[in-house]
Amino acid sequence: MSQILVSMDGITKQFPGVLALDQCRFELRAGEVHALVGENGAGKSTMMKILTGVYTKDAGRIVYKGKEVEIAHTKAAQNLGIGIIHQELQLMPDLTIAQNIFIGREPRTKFPLFLDDNELNGRTQALFEQMNLKLDPRTLVSELTVAKQQMVEIAKALSFKSEVLIMDEPTAALTNAEIDELFRMITQLREQGVGIVYISHRMEELKRITDRITVMRDGCYVDTVRTDEATIDAIISMMVGRQIYSTSKPSIDGSGQQTKVLEVQRLSRGNAVKDVSFHLNKGEIVGFAGLMGAGRTEVARAIFGADPIDSGEILVNGKSVSIKGPNDAVRCGIGYLSEDRKQFGLLVDMDVKTNISIASYRSFRNPFGWMKQAKMERNAEAHVASLKIKTPNVDQKVKFLSGGNQQKVVIGKWLTRDCQILMIDEPTRGIDVGAKSEIYKLLDELVQQGKSIIMISSELPEILRMSHRIIVMCEGRITGELSSAEATQEAIMKFATMRVEEEAK
Ligand SMILES: Nc1ncnc2c1ncn2[C@@H]1O[C@H](COP(=O)(O)OP(=O)(O)OP(=O)(O)O)[C@@H](O)[C@H]1O
Ligand SMILES: [Mg+2]
Structure with missing residues (x-):
């Protein structure tokens, strides 16, 4: 067995009105990926914030590499070699990538008042090469997708030469390809002996990447198990301790009259949305599938009036409407639950x-x-x-x-x-398995009441389980439509990667 890097014991933390942690414990060894799982609000982030000096504990002991330590502030954690990528990304949008990574410790020229930009960008570049990342250190963070920002956060944590790396839901906003990339990086770090704490609500990831799993419930420690000895079902029941709602595939009554509540015709917006046409029936859930950046969010934002459109028409209940801003959309009965x-x-x-x-x-x-x-x-x-x-x-x-x-x-x-029409963008991102099923149940109830829903999701099982009809996008265009009967993960992926060649102008 490898060396114990961190051992936390009897950790208690009280916030006003909330006992977030009640004598909780956790142990991390060198060269292991240790998952921390539990329902929303179980105390996972709080536990790791205590380890990284964001919060101070009310009681308990932290032993780091054999010595008891007090981690009073974030700097103390960094000095020990404990790095964290927080659940809510914390980069400064108006600074460049390199400036964000080295904020507060920028290299200086021989005239100490001046920052050495070449050195700054060079060091960042070196870090990216080590991570196999293709990003320009000079890019402003505000121009990056959430996924890329995530990668920058990881680079930043690595730049501190961390021996312990905590990732709080790192894959919530990543595409499958990016997740593979992240896992490759995690494997590489593990081989170097870094201990990794991995917080995630995606159960299927646990089997792929973790060595051990610690389960928390209501601020308490439940158990620690070896991943290869546990089933996902066993983990889930330790987490929630109750029965989970499960839906069967939805079936819309095809015999009855279908009323179109929303029609979108030839919607275009720059390169993000190209000639998008579709409709939504009353009482229907239409799933929007596609890879990150396929333009699904942009379509929703355009319909909601959050971004101006170049051309196209939107009809609500058969009448053409002019949506110039979110207020107009809300007046037309359209709601938008944003991904961010x-x-x-x-x-x-x-x-x-x-x-x-x-x-x-x-x-x-x-x-x-x-x-x-x-x-x-x-x-x-x-x-x-x-x-x-x-x-x-x-x-x-x-x-x-x-x-x-x-x-x-x-x-x-x-x-x-x-709202009569609800557009929901990644509704269950970061939501635990129990709460996910509550949300599915709620969506089912809403459509039964006659509401109509557009659901954007990157989780294919969720799209397959909830949608009556599935529209797939790739690079701003709709590349396919599938009924719930014909939809499979493979069929969706085929359309999601189907590039439409630009017609010669
Ligand atoms: N700064 C704070 N002030 C008051 N209450 C807090 C604070 N931070 C966390 N809490 C509460 O402590 C409990 C544990 O929260 P924590 O963020 O650790 O949960 P979590 O397991 O990370 O959940 P999730 O999976 O949703 O991220 C919650 O009830 C939360 O509302
Ligand atoms: Mg959390």
């Missing part, structure tokens, strides 16, 4: 109640313009209960909720708005 909850979905400094009410503030305003606090509160409480949002009360600021619970707040917000 931090940027578009949530006001993280506001409380749960306000976030849930904000898209429908009109219905909470009395004739004098005041907000009906009690009504807002009742509504928020109902959603907190039905979505099982883990929060001490509806007055908690959203930034204090765990990642998955923040996602549920966004869903609650659009449910409150009562």
Whole structure:
């Protein structure tokens, strides 16, 4: 057995109103990939934030390479060689990649007042070569996709020569090819003796990449098992301790009359959306599949009025509508649950109640313009209960909720708005298996009530399980459409990689 790098024991952490960790423990050896799993709000991120000095523990011991240590701030963790890639990416959008990686420790010229940009970019380049990454160190982070930003975060953590590397849901926003790349990197690091903590809600990844799995539930330690000795079902039942809702494939009644609630005709926007036409029926879930960057989010944003379109027509209930901005879309009964909850979905400094009410503030305003606090509160409480949002009360600021619970707040917000057409973008990203099934159940209920849903998802099993019809995109175009009966992972992937050659102009 290899050396024990980290051992945490009796770790307790109390936040106002929440006992996030209750005498929890965790152990990491050199050269192992150790998964930390548990439902949303179980305390995984908090445990790792304590190890990296983001939070201080109320009680417990941390032993690092045989010595008890106090990790009072993030710098202390870095000095020990403990690096973390946080669940919510933390790069500065207005700086370049290289500036982000070396922020606070930029190389200087022989005149110490001046930064040495060549050295900065050169070191970054060297790091990228080691990682086999093709990125220009001078690119602004704001120009990168979420996936690329993730890679930059990894490069940054590696630049500290970390012996312990913590990855908090690293694959949530990655494509399959990028995940393979990440796993290759993880394997390489493991061989060098780095200990890796791997937090993920994607059960199938655990088998592929991890050596051991520690399960947490409600802030408590449950068990640590060897991956090759555990089944995924056993892990899930340790995590949730209850039965999970499972749907059968949906079947829409093909005999009845189908009413088109939404028709999109020849929608185009620059290179991102090219000549996209499709329709959505009442009571239907249409899944949008495709690789990252295929243009699915761009289509949703264009329909929602978040981005201006170059050409095309949108019809709601058979009538042509002009959508110039999100307000117009909401007025037409269209809601959009964005993939990036931090940027578009949530006001993280506001409380749960306000976030849930904000898209429908009109219905909470009395004739004098005041907000009906009690009504807002009742509504928020109902959603907190039905979505099982883990929060001490509806007055908690959203930034204090765990990642998955923040996602549920966004869903609650659009449910409150009562939209006829709901576009949901990666609705279960970062959501635990139990909560995922709750969300599937909710979507099923919504369509049974006659609502219509466009679901964008990169998880093929989810698309296959939930959609009545599947539209596949590649490079801004629709390359195929499949009924739920004919859809398979292979058929979807075939369309998702089908490039349409540009016609000669
Ligand atoms: N700064 C904070 N202030 C108050 N409560 C917090 C704070 N950080 C976390 N919590 C609470 O502590 C609990 C554990 O949260 P944590 O983020 O560790 O969960 P997690 O297991 O990482 O969940 P997820 O899978 O959703 O990311 C949650 O109930 C959360 O709301
Ligand atoms: Mg977390």
